[in-house]
Amino acid sequence: MAALATSWLLSSAPGRAQVTSEPSAVVFPDPAKFARGLYTEGEVGAVAFFGHAGDVVSPGFAVGARLGYDLTRWAALQLHVLGSTHQITGDNALNGQLLQTYQAAVEGKLTYRFGQTSIFAEGGPGIERLSTNALYVLGVEPQYRVGVVLGGGAGFDYHSLSRHFSIGVRGDFKVMQQLTSSQELFASTYLRYTF
Amino acid sequence: MRAGQALQAMIVLAPVVCAACDMNTPLYFPSPEPALEVSGMPDAKGNPSRGENGLSLQFRNPTAEEQKLLDQQAASLGFDVPWIQRDNVHIELIYTVTNNDDPMNPSTDGVPQFAIGIDGANEYTKYDENIVSMALQQGNNDPPTVIPLIPVTPQVIQPGQTITGTVREDDFAEAELDLYAIGEWMAPYAAVLINNSQVNPVGLEMVPPNAVIPALIEIDVNFTANRDMTVKYDVRVRDDHNQLLHLTTDTLFSPTPALFQPPAPAP
Numbered sequence: 001m002a003a004l005a006t007s008w009l010l011s012s013a014p015g016r017a018q019v020t021s022e023p024s025a026v027v028f029p030d031p032a033k034f035a036r037g038l039y040t041e042g043e044v045g046a047v048a049f050f051g052h053a054g055d056v057v058s059p060g061f062a063v064g065a066r067l068g069y070d071l072t073r074w075a076a077l078q079l080h081v082l083g084s085t086h087q088i089t090g091d092n093a094l095n096g097q098l099l100q101t102y103q104a105a106v107e108g109k110l111t112y113r114f115g116q117t118s119i120f121a122e123g124g125p126g127i128e129r130l131s132t133n134a135l136y137v138l139g140v141e142p143q144y145r146v147g148v149v150l151g152g153g154a155g156f157d158y159h160s161l162s163r164h165f166s167i168g169v170r171g172d173f174k175v176m177q178q179l180t181s182s183q184e185l186f187a188s189t190y191l192r193y194t195f
Numbered sequence: 196m197r198a199g200q201a202l203q204a205m206i207v208l209a210p211v212v213c214a215a216c217d218m219n220t221p222l223y224f225p226s227p228e229p230a231l232e233v234s235g236m237p238d239a240k241g242n243p244s245r246g247e248n249g250l251s252l253q254f255r256n257p258t259a260e261e262q263k264l265l266d267q268q269a270a271s272l273g274f275d276v277p278w279i280q281r282d283n284v285h286i287e288l289i290y291t292v293t294n295n296d297d298p299m300n301p302s303t304d305g306v307p308q309f310a311i312g313i314d315g316a317n318e319y320t321k322y323d324e325n326i327v328s329m330a331l332q333q334g335n336n337d338p339p340t341v342i343p344l345i346p347v348t349p350q351v352i353q354p355g356q357t358i359t360g361t362v363r364e365d366d367f368a369e370a371e372l373d374l375y376a377i378g379e380w381m382a383p384y385a386a387v388l389i390n391n392s393q394v395n396p397v398g399l400e401m402v403p404p405n406a407v408i409p410a411l412i413e414i415d416v417n418f419t420a421n422r423d424m425t426v427k428y429d430v431r432v433r434d435d436h437n438q439l440l441h442l443t444t445d446t447l448f449s450p451t452p453a454l455f456q457p458p459a460p461a462p
Contacts, residue, residue, distance in 0.1 A: 093291040093359055093429050094223065137223040137429055 045188025053182035060086035123152015147179025249415030255445035277409035296354035312343025317409035320378025
């Protein structure tokens with residue numbers, strides 16, 4: 001009897017639907033959650049020379065690093081150091097001798113992000129030092145082993161979604177105007193950590 | 196917090212920066228111009244044609260502090276300590292020999308070959324194989340005996356061909372020990388030069404085991420060939436302690452090594 005009364009009472013109560021706002025679209029991945037600010041990059045790749053130096057210097061293995069700071073979501077400033085090792089080639093007595101290059105540059109970087117990936121362009125001036133005077137002996141460069149390099153490049157970055165890490169590839173083209181009147185092409189893959 | 200992050204960043208970058216430090220920093224010194232060329236025509240006595248040139252490596256004088264250390268070391272050892280030492284200056288020579296004969300019209304007079312002999316000087320003694328050869332030849336009509344500090348094995352080279360070779364750092368290290376022994380410790384020069392000290396150290400008995408061996412500061416190349424040939428070379432120097440003359444403010448180290456004169460042959 002009581003059950004019948006209860007069901008009658010409930011069935012006679014007016015029904016009210018819960019009113020909620022329409023859920024917003026989920027943004028995934030959300031670049032706003034990616035770490036931003038101070039960052040470092042470690043990279044490995046290859047450097048190849050063109051012009052005068054390209055005639056006597058083989059492409060070589062390169063390792064480098066960057067320390068930068070994201071000024072905005074799309075602009076950053078970074079310091080770049082790079083070392084590469086090469087072999088002297090060509091029809092000369094120094095064929096087979098080793099040569100290292102050390103470079104340091106200040107670069108600006110512009111980034112366009114679309115979700116998990118981004119593309120960027122970067123460039124700036126720097127200095128380069130050769131480990132030996134082999135290019136001078138071969139008549140390729142003046143006696144000085146330090147010169148200015150200028151150039152830039154572009155790359156592609158893929159975020160790992162772990163907030164701090166991303167990986168990417170890049171290519172840079174630089175002119176070594178004072179050192180050897182030559183150019184160099186640098187291609188690398190890198191790992192980035194943003195603090 | 197930012198300072199801590201920057202420190203972390205520097206820790207990450209430190210190995211890369213260290214890796215970028217100079218690990219292999221030789222300097223190369225080209226042979227004098229014009230290149231050393233011999234005609235291949237034997238001289239009046241029928242000896243093969245020879246040519247010689249060389250170069251001196253320019254070092255700076257020691258600083259007052261470095262000179263003080265040298266003096267202290269010399270006082271403790273009881274004999275002179277050279278400023279340019281074998282352990283600090285490593286020399287290598289890379290040569291290229293070209294047979295200038297026309298490959299289409301080669302000479303048929305014997306097998307074309309060349310030989311290279313390397314002499315030089317440390318800050319005490321200069322060795323010249325030509326002087327030694329003349330001394331050995333005095334009083335007889337024998338063909339000249341040439342004993343260089345560093346002999347390079349004679350090689351056959353075809354017309355138009357170019358051969359490149361290297362006289363390695365350990366070859367120079369052996370020669371530097373030999374020159375020091377014959378110049379400063381009265382070692383019998385022929386025995387010392389002919390024998391490899393690591394195989395047969397004959398003649399080196401007088402050299403103290405704690406002797407500081409001087410490095411060569413002058414390299415002379417003697418080139419012998421029986422055809423028209425040209426040799427070019429580059430001297431490669433690894434200078435561990437930055438003793439080569441770089442800055443204009445440094446003064447040139449200019450010792451006057453004594454020319455080695457072999458003892459007169461027994462009558």
